[in-house]
Structures are given as C-alpha cells and as structure tokens.
Amino acid sequence: MTLDATDRRIVEALQGGLPLVPAPYAKVASELAIPEGELTKRLQAMKDSGVIRRIAAAPNHYKLGMTANGMTVWDVQDDRLAELGAQIGALPFVTHCYERPRALPDWPYNLFAMVHGSSKDEVEEKRQQIVTLLGDALRGCDTLYSTRILKKTGLRLRKKGD
Amino acid sequence: MSELDQLDRDLINRLQDDLSLDHHPFKVLAKEFGITEEEVLTRIRQLRADGVLTRFGPFFDAHAMGGDFCLCAMAIPEEDFETVLTKVNARPEVAHNYERTHRLNMWFVLACETPEAIGQVAEAIEQDTGYKVLQFPKLQEFYIGFRVAA
Numbered sequence: 001m002t003l004d005a006t007d008r009r010i011v012e013a014l015q016g017g018l019p020l021v022p023a024p025y026a027k028v029a030s031e032l033a034i035p036e037g038e039l040t041k042r043l044q045a046m047k048d049s050g051v052i053r054r055i056a057a058a059p060n061h062y063k064l065g066m067t068a069n070g071m072t073v074w075d076v077q078d079d080r081l082a083e084l085g086a087q088i089g090a091l092p093f094v095t096h097c098y099e100r101p102r103a104l105p106d107w108p109y110n111l112f113a114m115v116h117g118s119s120k121d122e123v124e125e126k127r128q129q130i131v132t133l134l135g136d137a138l139r140g141c142d143t144l145y146s147t148r149i150l151k152k153t154g155l156r157l158r159k160k161g162d
Numbered sequence: 163m164s165e166l167d168q169l170d171r172d173l174i175n176r177l178q179d180d181l182s183l184d185h186h187p188f189k190v191l192a193k194e195f196g197i198t199e200e201e202v203l204t205r206i207r208q209l210r211a212d213g214v215l216t217r218f219g220p221f222f223d224a225h226a227m228g229g230d231f232c233l234c235a236m237a238i239p240e241e242d243f244e245t246v247l248t249k250v251n252a253r254p255e256v257a258h259n260y261e262r263t264h265r266l267n268m269w270f271v272l273a274c275e276t277p278e279a280i281g282q283v284a285e286a287i288e289q290d291t292g293y294k295v296l297q298f299p300k301l302q303e304f305y306i307g308f309r310v311a312a
Contacts, residue, residue, distance in 0.1 A: 017219035040183040050226040057177035058217040089304025099302035150259035151251045152216050
C-alpha cells in the first residue's frame with residue numbers, strides 16, 4: 001500500500017500512541033482537521049493492507065514479572081531449517097521465530113527464537129525442549145539474555161524534508 | 163508502581179488484541195469487563211504511567227508501507243558503551259534497542275521507509291561510532307505469537 005499525504009499525517013499523529021480519551025479517533029481527526037469517519041476509514045484500509053498490524057498495547061515484559069528474556073539462537077542444518085523452524089515457531093512459549101543470515105565468522109546462527117520466562121531456570125527448561133526438538137540437525141546454540149531495554153519507541157516516520 | 167490486580171492483568175491481556183475503530187472504543191472494552199469507560203481509561207493511563215505498558219496505539223509495519231525492518235548487532239567495549247548508545251539511539255530509525263549478554267552486546271531494530279535506507283543507516287552508524295554493524299534481516303518468519311500473558 002502506498003501512503004498518500006493524509007495517510008502520512010495520520011501515521012505521524014499516531015506513532016507516539018493513541019490518546020487515552022473516551023473518543024480518541026475524534027480527537028486525532030480534529031487535530032488533523034479531517035472528519036472522524038475519514039480517519040477511521042483510512043485506518044481500516046491500513047489494517048486491511050497490513051500497514052497497521054493491530055491497535056494495541058505493548059507491555060513491558062520486565063514489569064510483568066517476565067524478568068528473563070532469552071534470545072535463543074541456533075545453528076541448524078540448512079536443509080532441515082524450514083521444517084524445524086515451523087515446529088519451533090509453533091511452541092507456545094516462543095514469541096518470535098525467524099530465519100536470519102549467518103554472519104561468519106562472528107555469528108554462526110541461522111535461527112532466532114525469543115523465549116520469555118519469570119526466571120533463567122524457566123527459560124533454560126524451555127530451551128532444552130528446543131534442543132530436543134532439533135535433535136541431530138543442531139550444530140551449535142547460545143542464549144542471549146537482555147539485561148536492559150535501551151530504547152523502545154516503535155516505528156517513527158521521518159518528517160518530509162528531513 | 164502500584165501492584166497489579168487481576169483486572170489489570172485481564173485488561174493487559176485484552177489490550178494486546180486489536181482495539182476497535184468505534185467512536186467510543188474503550189466503552190466496548192468496558193462492557194466486556196463490566197466496568198465503566200472511565201475506569202478502563204484510568205487503568206490504562208496508570209499502566210502507561212507505571213511503565214507496565216510501554217506504548218498503546220497502532221503497530222505499524224514498515225514492510226507493508228514499502229519500507230523494511232532489520233535486526234542489527236554491535237560489539238561495544240564497556241568503556242564506550244554509553245557513548246555509542248547515545249549515538250545509536252539518537253537515530254529515529256532505531257525502533258528498539260536491547261543490551262544483551264554476549265560479545266555482541268547491543269541489539270537494535272532499524273525500521274526504515276525504504277529497503278535501501280537500512281544499509282545507509284547501518285553504514286552511517288558505523289562511520290559515526292567506529293564500530294561494525296552486523297545486519298540480520300529476517301529471511302523467513304515462523305509465526306509471531308506476540309502476546310505476553312500478564
């Protein structure tokens with residue numbers, strides 16, 4: 001989907017978040033000087049095309065007691081990756097699962113799976129399930145725990161002319 | 163920060179699903195929970211103020227807008243970490259950034275409006291900081307079950 005000038009103004013107005021007021025779309029529409037119906041119609045079109053994945057909350061894992069956030073990374077035999085990646089992505093405790101390129105020699109891993117838990121023991125226990133699942137296709141692995149959120153703002157459009 | 167009660171937790175779970183485009187979207191939620199619209203809003207504002215929710219609003223997909231995302235990593239020595247962090251975070255394309263336990267200790271996501279911009283921004287960060295930026299674009303996505311149970 002190509003965004004026109006009005007769409008871009010909408011994205012810019014909403015990238016910091018939705019106003020927490022009873023009629024948030026009316027408020028944003030009035031700031032943009034367009035009718036609320038036009039705003040919601042355009043938002044619906046962005047949802048339909050996937051530009052907006054959802055209008056929702058982003059929780060802070062730490063504050064919810066999920067203090068152990070492990071980015072588990074795996075060097076999986078290439079010809080088994082599609083099949084095994086799909087199985088790992090389907091595990092209930094895996095929140096994101098991607099194939100990514102290796103960066104040799106710095107980085108031999110081609111599969112990333114995020115595993116969250118209330119303790120490192122819990123993440124480790126879940127990680128073992130992935131080890132078992134990968135079996136003899138597993139050539140190496142590591143777990144990178146996040147120790148600090150350094151930034152979390154989501155997408156920011158640059159203002160035109162920047 | 164105030165202790166989360168069960169209603170907060172249920173609300174956090176529900177708020178990770180899509181909010182309606184209704185004129186009074188929070189009233190729709192209030193009905194589901196059997197509380198007032200004002201209480202829904204008060205609780206969300208409190209959760210935002212306490213940092214339990216880092217954001218509430220549309221999740222934009224740069225890829226669907228013709229742009230792109232890329233996970234990047236850098237190996238920064240401890241003594242340079244804060245200096246490099248300031249430079250990296252100053253870029254609007256850096257959507258989020260985590261410190262992690264590894265030689266590659268800074269992991270961030272670039273969200274750009276064009277696929278070409280990813281490489282340009284990564285290169286600019288390298289020139290600005292003097293450290294290599296490894297790029298890990300996603301080649302294949304195996305389901306995103308993004309929700310966190312509160």
